[in-house]
Amino acid sequence: MAPPAAVVVGHDFRFGARRADGPAELRQLLAGAGIGLSVVEKISEQDGDKLGSTAIRELVGTGRVERAAERGLEAPLGPASAAVGLGASTRSWLHGPAARVCASWLWPNRSAGRWAWASPGLLLRWRPMADKLFRGVFTALVTPMDEEGRVDDDALTRLVEAQISGGVHGLVPCGTTGEAATLSQAEHVHVVEVVTRAAKGRVPVLAGAGSNSTRKAIELARACKELGVDATLQVVPYYNKPPQDGLIRHFEAIADAVALPIILYNVPGRTVTNMVPETVARLARHENIVGIKDATGDLHVAAQLREQCGEAFALMSGDDFTLLPFLATGGDGVISVVSNPAPALLVSLYDAFVAGRLDEARAIHFRQLALTRLLFRDPNPIAVKAAMHMLGIGGTAVRSPLRELDLDGPLAASLRACLRDLGLPS
Template sequence: MLTGSLVALVTPMHDDGTLDFASLERLIDWHLEEGSDAIGIVGTTGEASTVDLAEHCDLIGAAVRCCAGRAPVIAGTGANSTAEAIELARRARQLGADYSLTVVPYYNKPTQEGMYRHFRAIAEAVDMPHILYNVPGRTVAGMSNDTILRLADIPNIVGIKDASGDIPNGADLLRRAPADFAVYGADDPSALALMFLGAHGIFSVTANVAPRLMREMNQAALDGDVAYANAINRRLFPLHQQLFVESNPIPVKWALAQMGAIGQGIRLPLTTLSPAGQAAVRAAMEEAGIASATAAR
């Protein structure tokens, strides 16, 4: 079972919005050096909604080649069209991704039965490990625990990325889930609480700028070292909050640019971080002690 710190990686772009593969490779190398346990590519933080199909596949392929077996690659393959999600998962498998990450269909607001059939169709069509992704703040419709548990019975649906931030609901899921079904926290401010309840790791935005600390926090939680995990979380908590001061990934891409890890590129309809947002993120970086950190160049 995949455990630990799973970074929801940004997609570096040049100032004109074109993809910056050289920076992506440097960023992945840095994450692996810092201990990230897996690389999540072309997810929400990776601006999957603004890249076309060819770019989507190019990003997955680049991540697979760069990781070269050093860490698993989790490829974002979600879509609100079941046929498109199946095609993306097929491409990810062909390109060598280790897992697909498939979000609840957005905008069309499917029923719980519709969600079940959507994810079952993907799993039946593409023979690879699939991780569900529940983020009701973006998709509006969210999966119920009963639906998740139905899907957990499908052999190649192996876990869920839970970005709901609903700890009681997460506790119920962890209580009822099969032992071989992984639950990952994905709401940075509340994810450690879910770890203490038995979650298997964290899909993190904060890990983009603090990979080693997030790795240490996850490992401490898995080892039962509550005091050390809490100490790291307290240090990072302002980042957990301020990296969402504007729509993700606006703040985290600005922070990485300040660290010299990537350029300023971001695609419309997302915009660069506002001056007020910059002040908030800068203060959080300073409190975490990483404002002057330098990622791989």
């Protein structure tokens, strides 16, 4: 009797293919159990990369996976197959011989790691290691506007270039700093499009696509997916104060509807509702919910999140004030406001910490705190837009009911002096 075959149905998304040695590692590991390996990247052009577990069930049911396997793969999917897999939810419909081994490949751009037995003889899963997509310094981009309040595409493109030149690890358009709350949906999608086009795949784009309406959040996430973003940032719904089980239903509905990784965004100072660590841990079980931006500024919460959600879950700070202790607590990075004017400074802090140069990281942290205090003296993004204007990128305009910073006032004078002290031309 021929050995069973583990068939891995995989994704091929815009940002980065999965590691070339991943299938080789898996093949070697399975060989010891007498199991062959086939990898189906795409079933057909029609199917594209939309291979969620529901789609896999349909493909298996119609025999299309088997036919694809017959076009040159090592073994067709059949009764002797050991597994079909994508994520944890796939296991819910595996049974009989197929349940012997589940080769589970999570999002290729979620993490890197090694294949390892999670449960001997039952489940083979991708165990993430340190090389996550969502780590390091991601900039919460301002949305530059002209004097009439229109989005300034040229300034936004120059901002993206400045960020990438400064070494940031990712870009976050249309978040709080990007004034998403006062952008029309058409403007929102346009800003994401400009940023994604300017980034040219050089760094991941994590697009804000949240709403206090589940339906609207799904619409925005779908629009962002069509533009080729790498993930969406989904804020805790604001104003309507959902309970914790309502938050679970909201985020799971988005994750089920749109095949993109999600970074949750907990910012109770703006949304009123606080998403507790137990709720985040529950959501972390969903294969498409891969991390959180924690803007509570509470290091005890950060420690709970790391403890309850595991090492694979991306833990990003949303509070520049506590960046260094957040990293020390187990955080993976920051979605930063301060990196708008000072990308290289924030990257140097992160690099020093990761390299174990803690004295250097601490010194940089205290340097950036002076700028952080000034940028948050007025409600964000009033001061950071003024800072970017001083650096030659965009105007000071913000959407009403916010108001521009007085460039002749004392805060602006302090901001100019701080930028000069940091070696930033203002």
